[in-house]
Amino acid sequence: MNNRMGRQCNKVTAVIERNDFDTRRQCTIMIHFGNFGFDLRQHFIRLLGVEGQIFGPMARTYGYALAGALIATFTVTPVLASFLLPEHIEETETVVVRILRRIYTPVLRWALDQRKKVVAGGVIFLLLTGLLSLRLGNEFLPALEENNYWIRASMPPTLSLEDGEAATRKMRLILLQHPEVITVTSQHGRPDNGSDASPFSNVELFVPLKSPDEWTKGMTKEKLTEQLQKEFQAALPGVTFNFSQYIQDNIEEAISGVKGANSVKILGPNLAMLEKLAAEVRDQMSQVRGIADLGIFPVLGQPNLNIKVDRAKAARYGLNTGDVNTVIQAALGGTIATNVLEGDRQFNLVVRDGPEYRDNIEKIKHIKVGYTTSNGDNAYIPLSELAAITLDTGAAWIYHEAGARYIPVKFSVRGRDLGGTVAEARERIKKNVKLPLGYRMVWAGEFEDLKQAKERLEVIVPVSLLLIIGLLYCLFNSMRDSLLALAGIPFAIGGGIIALYVFRLHFSISAAIGFVSLFGVSVMDGILMITYYNEVRLHGMAIKAAMLHAAEQRMRPMLMTAMSACIGLFPAALSTGIGSQVQRPLAAVVVGGMLIGPVMLLVVVPALRLLFLAKEDDVLEEKKREII
DSSP states (O other): OOOOHHHHHHHHHHHOOTTHHHHHHHHHHHIIIIISOOOTTSOTTSOOHHHHHHHHHHHHHHHHHHHHHHHHHHTHHHHHHHHHSOSSOOOOOOHHHHHHHHHHHHHHHHHHHTHHHHHHHHHHHHHHHHHHHTTSOBOSSOOOOOSEEEEEEEOOTTOOTTTHHHHHHHHHHHHHTSTTBOOOEEEESOOTTSOSOOOTTEEEEEEEBOOGGGSOTTOOHHHHHHHHHHHHHHHSTTOEEEEEOHHHHHHHHHHHSSSSSEEEEEEOSOHHHHHHHHHHHHHHHTTSTTEEEEEEOOSEEEEEEEEEEOHHHHHHTTOOHHHHHHHHIIIIIOEEEEEEEETTEEEEEEEOOOGGGTSSHHHHHTOEEEEEOTTSOEEEEEGGGTEEEEEEEEESOOEEETTEEEEEEEEEEOSSOHHHHHHHHHHHHHHHOOOOTTOEEEEEEHHHHHHHHHHHHHHHHHHHHHHHHHHHHHHHSOHHHHHHHTTTHHHHHHHHHHHHHHTTOOBOHHHHHHHHHHHHHHHHHHHHHHHHHHHHHHTTOOHHHHHHHHHHHTHHHHHHHHHHHHHHHHHHHHOOSTTOTTHHHHHHHHHHHHHHHHHHHHHHHHHHHHHHHHHHHHHHHHHHHHHO
16 A cells, blocks of 8 residues: 555564664665654754754744844844934833833832842742652653554464455444544555565554544544544454554654554564563553553564474485475475466466365375385385474564564553653563563664653753853853843743643653743843843942843833743644644743743842842952952
């Protein structure tokens, strides 16, 4: 039905054992450069992968817009102002600003008089938001709603293609019973070209859904998924299902390397031990709340017909192992008897024994092997007299990663955050599953991407702050003023944390981008305050009076700056339509930071700055008295 390039590459490397390292390396390069645009030559502090592709265009647009605004400020804006502004300008305040000023000025005076209490209250606010952040879950990125299902069913691995048709038909009928479903398209087995290395026991179902406005009242996708899971389990016991979405499934499979959103890869040399360890890991993970679609990709279970030639017995009849193998090949697999010409085309004519002579192990034991007797005549002996013939269980799949065999345990997370779920699962596995020497465990999928993105953010955020401090120092030529301009950032971050908690959102890379974007607006408000404070101080005004005047006069531009960003993203923070899941955390963080941050910036931060500046002023006055 659909051959997806990144998926083919993963599956080819999963089953090929010979030259696996080179094949895996080529496949990884193709995934990195083809599907996601990863570039290992780029600097390590850049956002890469899925998050880079999603937020890269936004960052570039934001940067281009600021660059254009900066150029317009020094070129077009002054020219337009000279034409459009009147010669005599009088500043007037609107009714709203006057009301806000009447409320704000008394509060500001009280805050500056009681600055120690106000600063203590601000510290308590930061501590509370810090504790609140511990209650936030964390995930890589919210699942982007595509309004469809991509359901994968894994039946018993020894099931034939014909035997799986009835189960596939039953799956389609169960799905079509729900009015939310438009249609169902199933893919059973593997593509004809063999590019998708799936067994005959694999079924993939594409289920487009109607618009949510047409759904049954009170029905949500979470409820529908739960209902389908129960109906599938009741009708098809022993079959494991994985619920995903069409695009999401492509990305998840390319990330984790297996057919699942996340996976635990147990690496080691022995396949039987790998299956034993996988069963123990699955049992522990099944007890973790939030784990769904849990299943093992078995590596054993393939029936193997083993024919081991006894060299000594074959030699008694004047045969070697090659002679016996030639007979087995011709009888079971077929051999080329002649060529057939049809016009200008030539075909090989392959012959082998009929099905009635090879459809069970007893008939295979009676396959006749010819040999020459001592007097030169031809005679035949049953194959069972020359070889040990057994029906054993062998390897169905051999997965490889980094030159080692592994078995994957796939799982999804629903109804809980990814980070907390995986942390609990890892703790249980660490306590209850003992890995023998030579075996190790790797967590792949969304959790691995979350971990890598966090590591990059741990570099990006400090670098961003250092660059901001450098720019501020170039502006103020004072480290004290530069740090005071940053004083509003913690309060803006606290507002973002409160917004995530109120909107019941997890901390994700989207929310992290929102927190980084708060830095700029908070610093801009700080620049407005400190610049005007320094200006009035140059005119000889006292510290307290200068801070009061600066905060009072800069209230309007600071509120306008914050509210414009807040109002612009408020609809995105409340949106629930298809495609809104990725933007909601970012918008919620900015809205929360711009609602709560300016309030703290206008009340607590002036008191905080005055607390430090007053101490410095006291030191200067003491030095003056000493000199006198």
